[in-house]
Amino acid sequence: MKTKRSFILSLLALVLILCAFIQPAWAYFTSSKQADGAVPISFIRRTTIKETVDELTKNVTIHNDETSTVYVWVRARAYAGVQFNLYVGGEGWTEDGGWWYYGAAVPPNGDTKPLSIRLEIPEEVEPTDVVNVGVIYESITAFYNADGSFKTPNHDSDWRAEYILDSGSSTPNP
Amino acid sequence: MKKFRDLISRPSVTVALFALALVLLGGSTVGGARAALTVESQYYNSQVQTSSIDVALLENGAAVSGEGALFSKLLGEDSSLKIGKKYDESLAVQNTGSISEYVRVSVYQYWMDEQGNKVPEMDSQWIKLGFVTGGGWTIDEDSSTEERTVLYYADPLDSGASSSPFLNSVTIDERAARTVTQTGETEITTTYVYNGKSFCVEVHVDGVQTHNADQAKLSAWGVNK
Numbered sequence: 001m002k003t004k005r006s007f008i009l010s011l012l013a014l015v016l017i018l019c020a021f022i023q024p025a026w027a028y029f030t031s032s033k034q035a036d037g038a039v040p041i042s043f044i045r046r047t048t049i050k051e052t053v054d055e056l057t058k059n060v061t062i063h064n065d066e067t068s069t070v071y072v073w074v075r076a077r078a079y080a081g082v083q084f085n086l087y088v089g090g091e092g093w094t095e096d097g098g099w100w101y102y103g104a105a106v107p108p109n110g111d112t113k114p115l116s117i118r119l120e121i122p123e124e125v126e127p128t129d130v131v132n133v134g135v136i137y138e139s140i141t142a143f144y145n146a147d148g149s150f151k152t153p154n155h156d157s158d159w160r161a162e163y164i165l166d167s168g169s170s171t172p173n174p
Numbered sequence: 175m176k177k178f179r180d181l182i183s184r185p186s187v188t189v190a191l192f193a194l195a196l197v198l199l200g201g202s203t204v205g206g207a208r209a210a211l212t213v214e215s216q217y218y219n220s221q222v223q224t225s226s227i228d229v230a231l232l233e234n235g236a237a238v239s240g241e242g243a244l245f246s247k248l249l250g251e252d253s254s255l256k257i258g259k260k261y262d263e264s265l266a267v268q269n270t271g272s273i274s275e276y277v278r279v280s281v282y283q284y285w286m287d288e289q290g291n292k293v294p295e296m297d298s299q300w301i302k303l304g305f306v307t308g309g310g311w312t313i314d315e316d317s318s319t320e321e322r323t324v325l326y327y328a329d330p331l332d333s334g335a336s337s338s339p340f341l342n343s344v345t346i347d348e349r350a351a352r353t354v355t356q357t358g359e360t361e362i363t364t365t366y367v368y369n370g371k372s373f374c375v376e377v378h379v380d381g382v383q384t385h386n387a388d389q390a391k392l393s394a395w396g397v398n399k
Contacts, residue, residue, distance in 0.1 A: 004183075006188045010191050013191030017198055029225070029273065030227065030383070030394045031227045031228050031382075032378065033379045034379070036241055036243070036375065037242060037248075038245070038286055039373055042254055141257070143258040143348045148259045163349060
């Protein structure tokens with residue numbers, strides 16, 4: 001019994017000895033703060049074309065829908081049978097490579113000014129009942145310069161510069 | 175093991191161990207008392223003052239904290255974010271405690287879907303943050319990743335003082351608005367991947383005491399910068 005008590009007391013003494021070797025724990029003054037924020041981006045683009053015909057002249061305007069969330073740039077081109085002549089033009093429109101570019105970004109619920117397409121039938125061509133004058137148009141999202149002004153799209157590259165996401169990587173569309 | 179048990183069960187060994195414990199523990203106590211005596215004699219007329227340490231994140235000069243606190247006025251008069259425009263956004267740090275401190279910031283940038291879930295596969299580099307170095311801030315390249323930028327402010331901030339801005343602008347790269355997926359062969363459906371998503375920026379600010387700064391930084395931040 002006495003031996004057991006000595007054993008326990010010795011163990012206790014060993015624990016106390018070990019306590020003397022414990023390094024002091026230092027606490028330091030620290031502080032922290034956290035904040036976050038998120039901003040959604042949206043570029044819904046929905047455009048429609050309006051056409052009116054006055055004898056041999058077709059007037060075209062492009063409408064940026066009110067549900068769009070971005071300004072858009074638009075371009076259009078007209079075509080008819082090779083035996084016909086087309087005279088195209090309008091205020092704010094300029095031609096480059098067969099396309100007619102509207103010079104201002106169109107806001108949501110806004111329209112371009114009319115693009116007039118006048119059909120001329122040469123005298124040597126037999127008149128027919130119906131002559132088809134086709135119009136195609138395209139629109140792209142308007143981007144901005146760092147200062148907030150509109151970035152004018154390049155006629156060659158920016159109209160075909162989507163990035164096709166394929167298997168997790170993005171590559172420029174040729 | 176039995177020999178050890180027999181050895182420490184001897185009363186003489188028990189007494190010796192207790193004596194040793196008393197000497198060691200007593201010695202450490204005397205050391206502390208001696209240190210306290212030294213401090214007391216140097217600052218005989220000193221007063222006891224409670225010190226506090228605190229730090230604030232300043233957005234355009236105003237303290238902000240918490241979820242959704244940033245970017246409430248980022249767009250200004252714009253109804254929606256203009257892709258490519260550089261928006262002014264000044265972020266800095268202020269010492270709001272009563273003692274000087276060293277500070278660092280960790281800035282996280284990522285995309286979130288419509289449900290508020292993080293989308294790690296979307297390109298965080300298209301969130302272009304205008305970090306400002308040279309005004310006392312240094313980017314820790316070793317700790318930074320594509321999604322996280324860690325900056326340290328070189329000088330200690332005195333109580334009430336503010337740092338120079340560590341960020342001054344936010345721009346979304348137009349590639350975010352050009353990235354699409356397309357499905358179908360004869361009828362192609364184009365989906366704009368980033369449409370409806372949100373870019374998110376998260377800022378963590380840490381402060382640590384300047385007294386015994388090397389050890390304090392190492393203990394609190396794991397690095398001594």
